[in-house]
Amino acid sequence: MAFDIDTFAETSEAVGWSDIDLDAFRTDPLSETSLRALRYMCDVEYHTVCYLRDMLVTPSHGDGEVSTFMTMWNREEYWHGEALAAVLGVHGVTVEYDQLKASRVKLGWRDRIDPIKQSIYGNIVGKDFVATHMSWGSVNERGAAAAYRRLAKLEPHPALAPLLKRIAAQESRHIAFYTTQATKRLEESRLARMFTRFALSNVWGPVGSTIEPEEEVRFVMGFLFDGEEGLREVRKMDEAIAKMPGMEGLSVVEKAFRARGLYTDLAAA
Amino acid sequence: MSSTARFDVAAYVRAPFGPMRATLQGVGSALPADLADALRYVQRRAQGTGSWLSHVLVTATHKDARITAFLSTWAYEAHWFGDALSAIAGAGPVPAIRRGVAAKLRDRFGPLREAVVANLHGRALTGVQMTERLVDGWIVDAMLERAQQLAPTGVAEDLARIREGIARQGRFFAEAATDALSHSRAARVLARRRLAKRTWPIGADHEPAAATARALQALFGPDRSWATAIDSRIDSLPGLAGLHLVRRTVRKPGRPPFRMPLRSARSAAARSHRKDDAR
Numbered sequence: 284m285a286f287d288i289d290t291f292a293e294t295s296e297a298v299g300w301s302d303i304d305l306d307a308f309r310t311d312p313l314s315e316t317s318l319r320a321l322r323y324m325c326d327v328e329y330h331t332v333c334y335l336r337d338m339l340v341t342p343s344h345g346d347g348e349v350s351t352f353m354t355m356w357n358r359e360e361y362w363h364g365e366a367l368a369a370v371l372g373v374h375g376v377t378v379e380y381d382q383l384k385a386s387r388v389k390l391g392w393r394d395r396i397d398p399i400k401q402s403i404y405g406n407i408v409g410k411d412f413v414a415t416h417m418s419w420g421s422v423n424e425r426g427a428a429a430a431y432r433r434l435a436k437l438e439p440h441p442a443l444a445p446l447l448k449r450i451a452a453q454e455s456r457h458i459a460f461y462t463t464q465a466t467k468r469l470e471e472s473r474l475a476r477m478f479t480r481f482a483l484s485n486v487w488g489p490v491g492s493t494i495e496p497e498e499e500v501r502f503v504m505g506f507l508f509d510g511e512e513g514l515r516e517v518r519k520m521d522e523a524i525a526k527m528p529g530m531e532g533l534s535v536v537e538k539a540f541r542a543r544g545l546y547t548d549l550a551a552a
Numbered sequence: 553m554s555s556t557a558r559f560d561v562a563a564y565v566r567a568p569f570g571p572m573r574a575t576l577q578g579v580g581s582a583l584p585a586d587l588a589d590a591l592r593y594v595q596r597r598a599q600g601t602g603s604w605l606s607h608v609l610v611t612a613t614h615k616d617a618r619i620t621a622f623l624s625t626w627a628y629e630a631h632w633f634g635d636a637l638s639a640i641a642g643a644g645p646v647p648a649i650r651r652g653v654a655a656k657l658r659d660r661f662g663p664l665r666e667a668v669v670a671n672l673h674g675r676a677l678t679g680v681q682m683t684e685r686l687v688d689g690w691i692v693d694a695m696l697e698r699a700q701q702l703a704p705t706g707v708a709e710d711l712a713r714i715r716e717g718i719a720r721q722g723r724f725f726a727e728a729a730t731d732a733l734s735h736s737r738a739a740r741v742l743a744r745r746r747l748a749k750r751t752w753p754i755g756a757d758h759e760p761a762a763a764t765a766r767a768l769q770a771l772f773g774p775d776r777s778w779a780t781a782i783d784s785r786i787d788s789l790p791g792l793a794g795l796h797l798v799r800r801t802v803r804k805p806g807r808p809p810f811r812m813p814l815r816s817a818r819s820a821a822a823r824s825h826r827k828d829d830a831r
Contacts, residue, residue: 292631293571332620336609339602340663350602351631358628361565361621380561383617395671398610402664 286463288348291456295355297362298449300369307442308373316506317438318374321367323503324430327491328364329383331357333394340398341405341412349413352460359457363450370443390494397493414468414475415482418527421461422483422535425520426490428454433507433516462527469528476529483524483535489543501543509545518552559724561618565625569717572636578707579639586770587702591641593759593767594695598634600755601627604684606663611670613678622724629721633714640707647763655757679732679739680746686725687747687786688754691798693718694778695753698771733790740791747792751808752801761806768805776802 313321335357368378387394405412431451435444469476492500508517514537521534534552541551573579583591605627613619670677693715700711732739751757756764772778779798787793800809 296570297566329617332609332624333614336606336614339606339609340667350599353602354627354631357624361624380616380618380621384615387615387617394615395667398667399664402610402661402667406660406664 286460288351288460291460292351292355295359298359298366298446298453300366300446300449303442303446305369305373305442307440308370311440312374313370313438313440313443317434317443318371318376319499320430320434320503320506321371322376322378323491323495323499324427324434325364325367325371325378326383326386326495327427328360328367329378330387330491330494331360331364333387333397333494336398337401338416340402341416346413349417349464356457356460359453363453366446366450370446386494408474408478411468411472411475411478414465414472415479417461417465417468418479418483418524418530419487421458421465421527422487422520422524423490424454424457424461425523426536428458429516429520430490430503430507433513437507462523465527469530480529480533483530483533484538487535488539489536497543504540504543505545508540511549514546514549521552559727561622561724564720564724565621568625569629569713570632572632572710572713573639576636576639576706576710578704578710581640581704581707583641583703583707584770585644586766587699588641588644590695590767590770591637591699592644592646593763594692594699595634595637595641596646596759597692597753597755598630598637600758601630603659603758604754607666608681610663610667611673611677611681612675613681616678619678619682619728626721626724629717633717636710636714640710647760673738673742676732676736676738676742679729679736680743682725682728682732683743683789683792684747684750684754686722686729686789687782687797688752689718689722689725690782690785691753691801693722694782695767695771698778702771729789733792737791744792744795747786747797748795748809750797751806752797756806757808759806761804764801764806768802772802 335353338353364378371378404415408415428451431447431454435447435451438444465479469479489500489504491503495503507513517536517540518534520536524535525531525533537546537552540546605623608614608623609620696711696715696718700708700715703711729743733743751764753764776799779802782798783796786795786797
């Protein structure tokens with residue numbers, strides 16, 4: 284799969300919703316469950332700048348293509364947060380700069396230590412850490428895109444579904460970049476394959492699990508991905524991840540979800 | 553925007569400067585080689601924001617959602633300003649960057665060190681970072697203003713648009729810097745120390761010193777008035793009088809100072825503190 288970074292950058296844009304009638308939510312509001320999931324997603328999108336921070340302390344930022352991508356990606360994700368905040372706003376749930384600041388402050392020492400940890404790993408592994416970062420991004424973006432598609436299916440509201448599909452389409456472009464980069468870099472280095480496999484098998488958690496309370500992670504992932512249909516979606520993700528060099532046989536997402544109490548009545552692959 | 557109105561971040565992020573190539577007037581204009589080289593130098597600064605951001609986002613600054621919203625868009629704009637400069641200046645030699653062992657170690661461990669140090673300084677660092685970008689914006693703008701005077705009309709128009717964008721960014725940095733420096737003695741002391749320690753413009757330390765020297769020479773020749781003018785603007789910031797950063801840059805382009813004005817920092821901070829008490 285080829286990825287043209289120049290085309291991506293030139294066509295990168297803030298997701299639009301001015302043509303979507305958000306007032307439809309006033310007469311036909313979303314369920315509490317969907318709003319809770321949207322709030323989680325909104326927080327995660329706004330938090331992208333912190334993921335960017337974790338990347339910038341690694342050797343990844345020295346790569347021109349990666350750096351350009353990150354600049355565009357960070358802004359697109361910010362606007363995903365803005366779009367979801369607009370939907371939440373119509374439901375009386377306000378998401379403002381001060382609230383986001385408060386939630387980041389609440390993360391405490393974990394948040395302060397994260398970039399230090401990333402920097403240490405990055406410096407130990409060196410350039411090959413970029414492959415891990417790209418693979419990690421690929422898994423996360425797959426998770427995000429699948430979550431939007433699932434929510435659009437579970438809550439087929441005429442004002443929500445089109446917005447979620449637009450966001451998911453942008454996430455798909457992010458998947459393409461991360462996967463292309465990861466595949467190339469994993470092919471080139473045995474150390475990159477070993478370290479990435481170790482990281483994905485032992486450390487990866489659902490998107491948002493480092494910033495949201497565990498109770499929220501379980502609730503939202505359960506709502507979106509539990510049951511046979513959810514598991515099918517999760518296995519599709521795992522199959523795509525397992526196609527990356529050195530990742531054969533991994534069930535990264537299913538394993539992380541089972542660890543959070545999903546699929547108790549469904550057999551493991 | 554009136555001087556009392558707070559910078560509207562929401563409006564800024566909604567309407568950034570994006571790709572400019574399709575609307576540039578000066579692409580293909582014949583430029584003197586040294587002017588094209590100087591524009592490429594500014595382009596590399598604009599598209600090299602990652603290193604500075606890596607030092608900023610590991611500090612308490614990243615918790616401030618208003619600032620991170622601004623910076624996300626600022627980095628986006630900087631990328632496209634750089635892209636426009638690249639199109640105007642055309643392809644050219646990129647200086648061979650030979651990073652010594654110390655510089656490589658700084659590159660690798662700088663953000664790590666900053667993340668640890670940031671936990672000691674807290675929010676005072678945010679004021680320092682905003683001040684750094686304010687001063688850097690003044691220097692880059694002076695370079696582009698001079699390039700505008702030297703360039704043919706089409707290129708001058710393009711540079712004017714870029715300067716318009718930089719001026720808008722500058723309004724945010726000016727507000728954030730002035731606010732922090734006015735209210736925090738720690739920010740003033742730290743800003744004084746860090747600004748004096750830096751190589752200007754930001755990112756110049758990632759290039760051979762000769763590249764900065766060539767760019768400044770091509771644009772300003774023996775003229776020093778621009779540097780004096782920016783130093784005066786720095787003098788007017790709370791607690792930052794007497795640093796002479798830009799005149800130092802002109803004397804020794806691309807090189808950090810041998811000695812940091814620590815004594816001066818203490819006395820200046822003490823003076824600012826006394827002023828605060830008197831208010």
